[in-house]
Amino acid sequence: MSDILRRGRLTSTPDEDMINFTSSMSADKWIFEADILVDMAHTVMLHEQGIIKEKDCSSILGGLLKIKEEGIGKLDHSYEDIHISLESRLIDIVGEDTGGRMHSGRSRNDEVATCIRIRLRDELLSLMEELIVLRMTLLEKASENTETLMPGFTHLQHAQPTTFAHHLVAHSDAIGRDIERIIGAFSRVNKCPLGSAAFASTGFDLDRERTRSLLGFDDLLGNSMDAVSTRDFLIESASAMANIMVNLSKMAEEIIIWSSSEFSFVELDDMYASTSSIMPQKKNPDSAELVRGKAGTVIGSLMALLSLCKALPLSYNRDLQEATPNMWRAVETTRSAVRITKGMIATMKINTESMAEKSVLGFTTATELADTLVRTAGIPFRTAHQIVGVLARGNGRPTLDEIDAVAQSILGESLSERGLTGDMVKEALDPVMNIRRRAITGGPAPDEVRRAIKVRQEEIKNTQSTIESLNRSVEDALNILFSVVEGYTGKEI
Structure with missing residues (x-):
């Protein structure tokens, strides 16, 4: 050659x-x-x-x-x-x-920048679609578990009862924001640098608008120096992917914990598990562990991109050649992790009995008991907090007499004298009633979660329409290009 x-x-x-x-x-x-x-x-x-x-x-x-x-x-x-x-x-x-x-009228500088943007926009479109499927899977699993009790955690300590559906919708919302970030990144990726040449444009009478249109870009990059040298679109895309991986890693961590004998909340399908080379009884959540581990790969790619682009003088520098391998590594890792996470969630077995049994461990109903004291006895919340805090030193199932005894020592009077009854205490300690009371927007009450799921399913339909429109715009432009090429060559593409 x-x-x-x-x-x-x-x-x-x-x-x-x-x-x-x-x-x-x-x-x-x-x-x-x-x-x-x-x-x-x-x-x-x-x-x-x-x-x-x-x-x-x-x-x-x-x-x-x-x-x-x-x-x-x-x-x-x-x-x-x-x-x-x-x-x-x-x-x-x-x-x-x-x-x-x-x-x-062209340089490798504007050529490679254009090529990277074309390939990256395709990857972003595919990632959007895969994230949509993951979000739908989370919502489908949530809709099956609106009544499934589980303990909610803060600091990984038992905190309050909630439902598995409420928990899954939380992850769904995080993925929804990830999709919005990718769509936003796409709008800045899909701009055309072609025609900028090395950095100072060219003396040839190029029609940049024509090549922009034929390649399906939404807009031109207006300054030729910026057009060939910027890789901020890679940083933004990798940042959005790092955020996705952080969210997936959270889910993976929970699946790993929930799969343990101590929790026994879920069991992964055999497809997403492995066994030990020496311990025949083992069923290891390897897929989740790898999703968690690969988050570090994508975060590393983002750090590499930031380090590469830091302090580079305008315009093009060969350092930028090292940017794209990190971008492709982030893309490939993120897309595969999204697909694997979807598969794990879609196929995992939910141990509803274990979840329900542990939903009240650690006195998770304490907050509702304190709220009940405020509502029925009219005492300040901080006083109720103190009373229930003293009761928490016991077995987590205080009786009305025990509550009155503590109240007597703190307030100098019993709360039964203020209207508190044994039935009220029993209801406050019931995890199901706890959850049903929390029916405000965003709460875990089953009816509220069902409403939330429907709202999010509508959001997904709107997002799908947006993604379809973006895909169609690119495809229509390239079909025009292929038609023009066929006119010159007589060969169908």
Whole structure:
């Protein structure tokens, strides 16, 4: 293949160690198809602007289609990046007098920035769809468990009774915000840098709006220096993914704890568990542990991106080559973790008896008892808090007589004299009644949780419509590009 890059200014050839050190080909496999799209759009625009002849345009497009059919494996991987390798292969196919015209008015700087954005937007769209499925799964499981008692925790200590549905809706809401963040990131990813050249644009009369439209971008990046040098869109996307992984890691941690004999709240499906090489009785929640562990991988990718971009002078610097492997690592890890988490939740067995049994351990009904004292006896909450705090030193099932005894020592009078009855105490200590009382917006009362689930299911429908619209916009634009290319080459894409 033609050494089209180094033959002019440079006279020596780098050795194998230098080639390996500088090459981005291993990460560039992610953008192979995006690079062909960019080349196609740029070539079409060059002809429409009268910069290259129609014959050359048709030949270049035909060569690009051949390269697409051959696949990335046919390219020479000894080049430092896919852009030069692809262009070199094109020149081998159609000749330099024709293929050498494709790069007119363009630099690898704006080319690679455009390719990365195209591939990343596709990954973000797929991630949105996978997050939607995860959120739906959480809500479906919640709808099956609106009456399933479980202990709620703060500081991992038994706190108050709640329901499994209430707990799952909390995770669903976190994932809902993650989806919103990805949609927001998409709006800033889907902007076109093509036409900015190295950093100072070009003297060729390019039509940037035409290539933007053909490639399905929503807008142009207006400053050519910013367009080629910024990687803030990678940082923002990786940040959103790190946040997703933190949320998934929380779920994974709970699944791990809940799977233990001490809790025995859930059992993972065999598909998502492993066993021990020595202890035959073991069923380990390995999938959840790996989700928890892989959160560190994505957080690490974000830290690497931040470190790479810190203090880089404008405009383009080769340091940025190291950014994309971290982005693709974050993408691949996050998307797989979302899918695995969905599978674990959809298939896990819920031990409702164990959850209900432990919903009252640790005097979880203490808050409702204190509230009952306030409502019925008219005492300040802090006084009720003190009375119940003293009672908490006992077995967690105080009688009316025991409550009166403590009240007598603190207030100098019994609360039964203020209207507190044994039935009221019994009701306050009942976890089911505890939950039903908490029927305000966002509470765990079954009717309120059912209402909340319906609201969130409607939110999902609206979000799905947004994602479908984003997908359709990109697909429609690329179909126009393919139609134009077919018109020049006579070959259907």
